[in-house]
Amino acid sequence: MEVTITLNGTECTHDVEPRTLLVYYIREAAGLKGTNIGCDTTSCGACTVLLDGRSVKSCTVLAAQAEGRTVTTIEGLAEADGTMHPVQRAFQEHHGLQCGYCTPGMVMAIVSMLAERGDHVLTEADVRLGLEGNLCRCTGYHNIVEAALAAARAPELRL
Amino acid sequence: MSILGNRVLRREDPKLLTTGGTYVGDLDLPSALSLTFVRATIAHGRILGVDSKDAKRAPGVVGVFTCDDMGLAPMPPSMAFLNQAMARPLLASGVVRYVGEAVVAVVAESAAAATDAAELVVIDYEPLAVVVDPLEALKDETLLFPEVGTNNCFELQFGHDDRFFEGCDVVVRQRIINQRVAPCPLETRAAAALLEGDGRLLFYSSTQSAHGVRDTLASSLDLAKESIHVITPDVGGGFGAKATVYPEDVVTAWCARRLGRPIVWSETRSESMLGLGHGRAQVQDVEIGGTRDGRILAYRIDVVQDAGAYPAIGAMLPFMTRTMATGVYDIARAEFNSTSVVTNTVPTVAYRGAGRPEAAAAIERAMDCYAAEIAMDPGELRRKNLIAADVFPYTTPTGTEYDSGNYVPALDLALEMAGYPKLRADQQARRRAGGSRQLGIGLSSYVEITNGVPEGEYGAVEILPNGKAIVRTGTSPHGQGHHTSWAMLVADQLGIAMEDIEVIHGDTDLVPRGVGTFGSRSLQIGGAAVNQAAIEVVDKARALAADLLEADVADIVLDKPGATFHVAGTPSISRGWAELAQASLERAGEPLMAEVDLPTAGATFPFGTHVAVVEVDTETGQVRLVSHVAVDDAGRILNPLLAEGQVHGGIAQGAAQALVEEFSYDAAGNPLTGNFADYSIISAAELPSFDAAFTETPTPRNALGAKGIGESGTIGSTPAVQNAVVDALSHLGVRHVDMATTPERVWLAIQAARADAGNGTKSRKGAA
Ligand code: FES
Ligand code: FES
Numbered sequence: 001m002e003v004t005i006t007l008n009g010t011e012c013t014h015d016v017e018p019r020t021l022l023v024y025y026i027r028e029a030a031g032l033k034g035t036n037i038g039c040d041t042t043s044c045g046a047c048t049v050l051l052d053g054r055s056v057k058s059c060t061v062l063a064a065q066a067e068g069r070t071v072t073t074i075e076g077l078a079e080a081d082g083t084m085h086p087v088q089r090a091f092q093e094h095h096g097l098q099c100g101y102c103t104p105g106m107v108m109a110i111v112s113m114l115a116e117r118g119d120h121v122l123t124e125a126d127v128r129l130g131l132e133g134n135l136c137r138c139t140g141y142h143n144i145v146e147a148a149l150a151a152a153r154a155p156e157l158r159l
Numbered sequence: 160m161s162i163l164g165n166r167v168l169r170r171e172d173p174k175l176l177t178t179g180g181t182y183v184g185d186l187d188l189p190s191a192l193s194l195t196f197v198r199a200t201i202a203h204g205r206i207l208g209v210d211s212k213d214a215k216r217a218p219g220v221v222g223v224f225t226c227d228d229m230g231l232a233p234m235p236p237s238m239a240f241l242n243q244a245m246a247r248p249l250l251a252s253g254v255v256r257y258v259g260e261a262v263v264a265v266v267a268e269s270a271a272a273a274t275d276a277a278e279l280v281v282i283d284y285e286p287l288a289v290v291v292d293p294l295e296a297l298k299d300e301t302l303l304f305p306e307v308g309t310n311n312c313f314e315l316q317f318g319h320d321d322r323f324f325e326g327c328d329v330v331v332r333q334r335i336i337n338q339r340v341a342p343c344p345l346e347t348r349a350a351a352a353l354l355e356g357d358g359r360l361l362f363y364s365s366t367q368s369a370h371g372v373r374d375t376l377a378s379s380l381d382l383a384k385e386s387i388h389v390i391t392p393d394v395g396g397g398f399g400a401k402a403t404v405y406p407e408d409v410v411t412a413w414c415a416r417r418l419g420r421p422i423v424w425s426e427t428r429s430e431s432m433l434g435l436g437h438g439r440a441q442v443q444d445v446e447i448g449g450t451r452d453g454r455i456l457a458y459r460i461d462v463v464q465d466a467g468a469y470p471a472i473g474a475m476l477p478f479m480t481r482t483m484a485t486g487v488y489d490i491a492r493a494e495f496n497s498t499s500v501v502t503n504t505v506p507t508v509a510y511r512g513a514g515r516p517e518a519a520a521a522i523e524r525a526m527d528c529y530a531a532e533i534a535m536d537p538g539e540l541r542r543k544n545l546i547a548a549d550v551f552p553y554t555t556p557t558g559t560e561y562d563s564g565n566y567v568p569a570l571d572l573a574l575e576m577a578g579y580p581k582l583r584a585d586q587q588a589r590r591r592a593g594g595s596r597q598l599g600i601g602l603s604s605y606v607e608i609t610n611g612v613p614e615g616e617y618g619a620v621e622i623l624p625n626g627k628a629i630v631r632t633g634t635s636p637h638g639q640g641h642h643t644s645w646a647m648l649v650a651d652q653l654g655i656a657m658e659d660i661e662v663i664h665g666d667t668d669l670v671p672r673g674v675g676t677f678g679s680r681s682l683q684i685g686g687a688a689v690n691q692a693a694i695e696v697v698d699k700a701r702a703l704a705a706d707l708l709e710a711d712v713a714d715i716v717l718d719k720p721g722a723t724f725h726v727a728g729t730p731s732i733s734r735g736w737a738e739l740a741q742a743s744l745e746r747a748g749e750p751l752m753a754e755v756d757l758p759t760a761g762a763t764f765p766f767g768t769h770v771a772v773v774e775v776d777t778e779t780g781q782v783r784l785v786s787h788v789a790v791d792d793a794g795r796i797l798n799p800l801l802a803e804g805q806v807h808g809g810i811a812q813g814a815a816q817a818l819v820e821e822f823s824y825d826a827a828g829n830p831l832t833g834n835f836a837d838y839s840i841i842s843a844a845e846l847p848s849f850d851a852a853f854t855e856t857p858t859p860r861n862a863l864g865a866k867g868i869g870e871s872g873t874i875g876s877t878p879a880v881q882n883a884v885v886d887a888l889s890h891l892g893v894r895h896v897d898m899a900t901t902p903e904r905v906w907l908a909i910q911a912a913r914a915d916a917g918n919g920t921k922s923r924k925g926a927a
Contacts (some may be wrong), residue, residue: 031187034179036395038345039428043835046345078177092172095804099638100175101345101395107176124848132844135835137345137396138638140811140872141843143804 809872
């Protein structure tokens with residue numbers, strides 16, 4: 001079946017099997033390999049992307065469910081001139097990544113968390129709870145949480 | 160001013176953050192076939208038949224292979240002292256010995272086709288008796304290798320004196336289970352293989368040692384090393400478990416040669432939980448004896464190590480446990496005995512610490528049992544027995560020579576950072592109030608060994624005619640940030656800007672030799688080799704500059720901020736790196752380059768003290784880690800940002816073992832925790848932020864003064880957290896809770912202590 005998705009701002013159409021998961025649509029049909037797969041039980045969050053601006057685990061969504069919608073992956077986050085998104089910058093400044101495998105999913109989950117916070121001032125506890133579904137084996141989460149809290153204070157992301 | 164010691168941001172990050180890394184599964188290999196495996200579904204059984212007719216006919220299938228089809232010799236245990244008769248076939252041959260063992264290889268045009276076809280393979284088994292518990296395996300009643308006649312694959316004996324505890328006022332004994340855990344790098348195992356135009360094998364591997372993979376493939380496939388080219392693209396974590404070459408790697412390479420097409424193998428998480436080796440898995444009996452006033456006189460530890468179905472690195476972990484048995488304490492007498500046994504479980508391998516966390520956990524638990532017995536504060540007991548700073552190098556009773564150490568300041572700093580007296584006061588207040596939420600404070604003073612199986616490392620620095628530098632290293636980073644750290648070292652020696660220094664690793668064609676990244680060895684030996692190469696390239700450049708400037712070489716100085724050489728006193732006439740690199744090519748016909756095979760002057764011994772605070776709900780058994788202070792001493796710190804990152808990650812994995820993670824089996828050898836839904840891998844929500852600091856006691860064993868930092872966090876944190884859990888319950892009479900300290904275990908320990916108190920007996924009291 002044909003599935004059309006606006007992927008990182010560009011509309012694309014691919015012919016995939018109905019059972020194709022969004023993560024395979026992104027990785028294989030569209031060839032964007034930044035989004036990773038870390039498990040087969042919806043537990044790790046390595047595959048997290050934004051679907052219409054909100055984070056989803058792309059291994060639990062069928063590509064067909066994204067028909068006509070917008071998907072943003074790690075590749076679509078920086079500006080066209082390469083300027084990194086405040087969350088990406090905060091990850092580098094706070095050493096929020098080591099092997100980098102969880103990173104695309106973590107970053108997307110945090111981008112979504114920051115977008116959804118409204119007027120709420122995020123606490124460390126909020127961030128930790130919010131990231132419960134995103135596993136990292138390298139960083140012990142400490143610097144990821146720091147990065148998220150730093151990004152939350154970034155002026156560009158203030159509403 | 161030197162860049163060393165600064166919080167330099169990682170140059171690896173922009174790519175990882177904007178496009179993601181390039182891991183094996185991300186490679187674009189046109190016309191590649193997918194390889195998958197049919198795995199054993201029973202823990203022990205004779206293979207009566209394999210029916211792959213339907214699989215072979217399935218759409219897209221290109222090949223279905225069994226061990227017999229491959230005709231390759233089994234892989235013997237990698238270390239000669241392990242029982243060599245227990246060799247591991249590349250695919251199960253005749254018998255399967257654990258659930259998850261690969262039996263049949265299926266190759267198809269796509270991953271989905273391979274998976275579908277694998278389900279059509281029917282394997283007929285005759286079940287055999289299963290042994291899961293290493294203590295049962297010790298009895299040799301159920302044998303994994305009947306022809307060998309025993310399950311024992313490795314044994315260490317170091318004393319057994321009946322009068323060992325003579326002169327001790329107090330002797331405390333404890334059985335401790337250091338449970339089996341799964342390493343869980345977030346990227347599972349993966350490999351890709353193809354034949355290059357010249358017939359050489361190109362092999363992409365998610366590994367901690369590119370050269371190790373090359374050498375093992377060469378011996379397993381009976382090929383010359385030169386005919387194999389191994390590349391490690393980005394690697395999504397390893398933690399020791401990817402320092403091993405697995406049978407699936409060899410099968411991947413074999414299929415590429417057999418079928419003449421690129422092969423990709425990338426396992427699922429559920430496969431990985433049974434395919435990647437496990438860690439820890441020791442049963443320990445510790446006995447500690449000393450005086451009533453807290454002076455340790457004798458320490459004994461007996462270990463049964465679960466090696467899993469085929470002896471691998473896990474089988475030799477007791478060797479490292481013995482090496483570090485007495486920890487940071489000045490103990491006159493020590494005994495250590497161990498037996499490693501095979502069981503019908505996933506083979507055990509190295510996992511972050513590999514034998515040393517087990518040593519630290521044993522003695523740190525023993526210390527707290529002893530402290531409880533003589534009613535002494537655990538901090539005071541530790542301080543009283545720490546090896547004094549003025550006796551290094553210090554040789555332990557098990558024969559290990561510690562290079563350098565200054566243990567008391569690390570203990571003092573950790574207690575100060577934790578606010579220890581206030582914590583104890585809070586604990587007393589809670590106990591008096593009698594609520595269900597009790598506070599526990601756990602200490603762990605540890606010392607560990609890095610580059611523990613001491614080996615040298617390769618490093619090279621080459622200056623290009625444009626004045627930029629290329630660094631080649633034999634280390635194999637997979638998250639540690641060597642591209643940043645090695646560039647810092649070279650920038651500091653050469654004066655060339657970091658952005659003009661490229662680091663190359665993990666390609667056996669571009670880096671001629673290498674050992675890899677494991678055992679926290681990289682900086683102290685790999686970094687030191689790169690540093691030495693940089694020093695030597697400066698010497699070569701100085702000689703060239705002397706020639707060009709017609710001066711005596713002794714008068715030539717390197718102006719690092721300007722990255723130029725000149726005669727002392729006349730900075731206006733100088734030669735830069737580009738000119739010198741060109742001069743080298745023109746005059747000597749060779750690049751300006753220095754290559755170093757740095758031999759090791761021996762292992763180094765990082766140390767520190769961790770203090771964990773937990774809150775335990777005595778009604779439900781629920782444990783929450785409230786805070787964790789880590790004071791680590793890894794000698795001189797090159798980049799505190801990266802060193803802290805290593806400590807944080809280590810603490811999380813160590814706390815995970817103490818609190819939640821445990822790989823378990825039922826009695827029939829069925830894994831109960833074979834995926835991420837069932838295995839309680841620790842998340843951000845279960846952890847606090849950490850409070851990490853360093854003291855710096857340089858080692859004399861390398862020019863950087865650096866010790867390893869990769870595993871300290873794990874080694875220090877595990878016993879601190881476990882001790883905190885027991886400490887929270889000590890007023891109820893609880894003296895020990897095994898890891899993982901799950902609500903059930905904690906609750907049962909409380910019930911048992913209450914029952915003992917009711918009977919008027921004291922719980923698990925050691926005899927004097
Ligand atoms: S791959 Fe989607 S949650 Fe793990
Ligand atoms: S950085 Fe390696 S898993 Fe998070």
